[in-house]
Amino acid sequence: MTNQAPIPVIVNGAAGKMGREVVKAVAQAPDLNLVGAIDSSPQHQEKDAGELAGLSEPLEVPITNQLEPMLGYVAGERQGPPGVIVDFTHPDSVYDNIRSAIAYGIRPVVGTTGLSPEQIEDLADFAEKASTGCLIIPNFSIGMVLLQQAAVAASQYFDHVEIIELHHNQKADAPSGTAIQTAQLLGELGKTFNPALVQETEKLAGARGSQADEGIRIHSVRLPGLIAHQEVIFGAPGQIYTLRHDTSDRACYMPGVLLAIRKVLALKSLIYGLEKIL
Numbered sequence: 083m084t085n086q087a088p089i090p091v092i093v094n095g096a097a098g099k100m101g102r103e104v105v106k107a108v109a110q111a112p113d114l115n116l117v118g119a120i121d122s123s124p125q126h127q128e129k130d131a132g133e134l135a136g137l138s139e140p141l142e143v144p145i146t147n148q149l150e151p152m153l154g155y156v157a158g159e160r161q162g163p164p165g166v167i168v169d170f171t172h173p174d175s176v177y178d179n180i181r182s183a184i185a186y187g188i189r190p191v192v193g194t195t196g197l198s199p200e201q202i203e204d205l206a207d208f209a210e211k212a213s214t215g216c217l218i219i220p221n222f223s224i225g226m227v228l229l230q231q232a233a234v235a236a237s238q239y240f241d242h243v244e245i246i247e248l249h250h251n252q253k254a255d256a257p258s259g260t261a262i263q264t265a266q267l268l269g270e271l272g273k274t275f276n277p278a279l280v281q282e283t284e285k286l287a288g289a290r291g292s293q294a295d296e297g298i299r300i301h302s303v304r305l306p307g308l309i310a311h312q313e314v315i316f317g318a319p320g321q322i323y324t325l326r327h328d329t330s331d332r333a334c335y336m337p338g339v340l341l342a343i344r345k346v347l348a349l350k351s352l353i354y355g356l357e358k359i360l
């Protein structure tokens with residue numbers, strides 16, 4: 083046991099599906115201290131974040147939509163380690179949330195997807211200039227990191243690959259951040275996939291999915307009953323090689339989230355991807 087003060091953690095999007103899971107995980111970690119719970123949802127204002135997350139005891143941390151005052155309050159605490167904010171909100175707000183946090187010296191751990199490459203580059207510049215750690219992690223599950231590593235290994239031997247991502251139908255962004263990152267990782271290998279054999283015509287727009295990096299197509303499925311799933315399908319004459327990852331509970335992301343909270347404090351710049359901090 084060490085006598086170090088716990089890391090102060092704010093959860094943004096605390097009333098959402100992922101936010102509630104993070105509130106529980108942070109509350110149960112002895113080296114972390116949930117100091118703030120932010121959510122814009124009007125129906126959850128002032129509710130106790132712990133009770134909303136399903137904990138039997140209240141945490142005495144009320145949900146509020148006041149991000150800047152919360153950042154200012156945590157930044158003003160001079161004792162102990164600097165604060166961390168975990169963001170699982172919405173693609174439309176995440177960029178501004180990260181900039182505000184960095185401006186206050188609070189370290190962002192970001193799960194929210196939908197940031198453009200330009201936005202990520204801009205945030206990386208901002209974090210670098212502020213000498214502040216920031217982690218943007220499109221997928222916090224270890225299974226997805228392993229799938230991506232297997233896909234990178236396979237792509238050395240296959241020239242044809244497509245990605246199918248399947249999610250619940252409350253997801254705002256498509257394709258998923260994970261699918262985009264998977265295509266980027268394959269695209270970094272310096273080869274172009276899927277050389278065309280015929281002139282294709284889409285009789286219905288979007289039939290062949292979206293075009294990501296280096297000729298890789300991504301197909302997005304949205305259905306109730308799904309949580310988060312991804313297939314990477316490689317093809318070659320006479321064979322198909324399929325990699326698939328399925329989530330059945332959002333708890334699968336929590337070891338990665340807790341690791342990121344602990345790691346971000348030692349960083350001085352922005353890092354993208356769980357695989358870089360394992």
Ligand SMILES: NC(=O)C1=CN([C@@H]2O[C@H](COP(=O)(O)OP(=O)(O)OC[C@H]3O[C@@H](n4cnc5c(N)ncnc54)[C@H](OP(=O)(O)O)[C@@H]3O)[C@@H](O)[C@H]2O)C=CC1
Nearest residue numbers: 095097098099100121122123171175193194195220221222
């Ligand atoms: N990196 C990873 O491993 C994972 C990433 N995700 C990503 O996390 C994000 C959130 O997912 P999920 O929890 O399922 O979504 P939810 O819609 O369940 O939760 C988001 C919560 O944030 C609130 N919110 C929206 N905008 C703001 C804002 N500007 N400030 C504060 N709160 C806000 C929402 O309120 P309201 O409902 O009123 O809008 C809602 O309560 C998505 O981008 C998703 O893709 C999800 C799972 C894993």
Ligand SMILES: O=C(O)C1=N[C@H](C(=O)O)C[C@H](O)C1
Nearest residue numbers: 195220221253258259260310
């Ligand atoms: O919205 C979700 O649920 C998920 N979003 C992330 C993404 O867009 O990749 C991660 C995971 O797929 C779950």
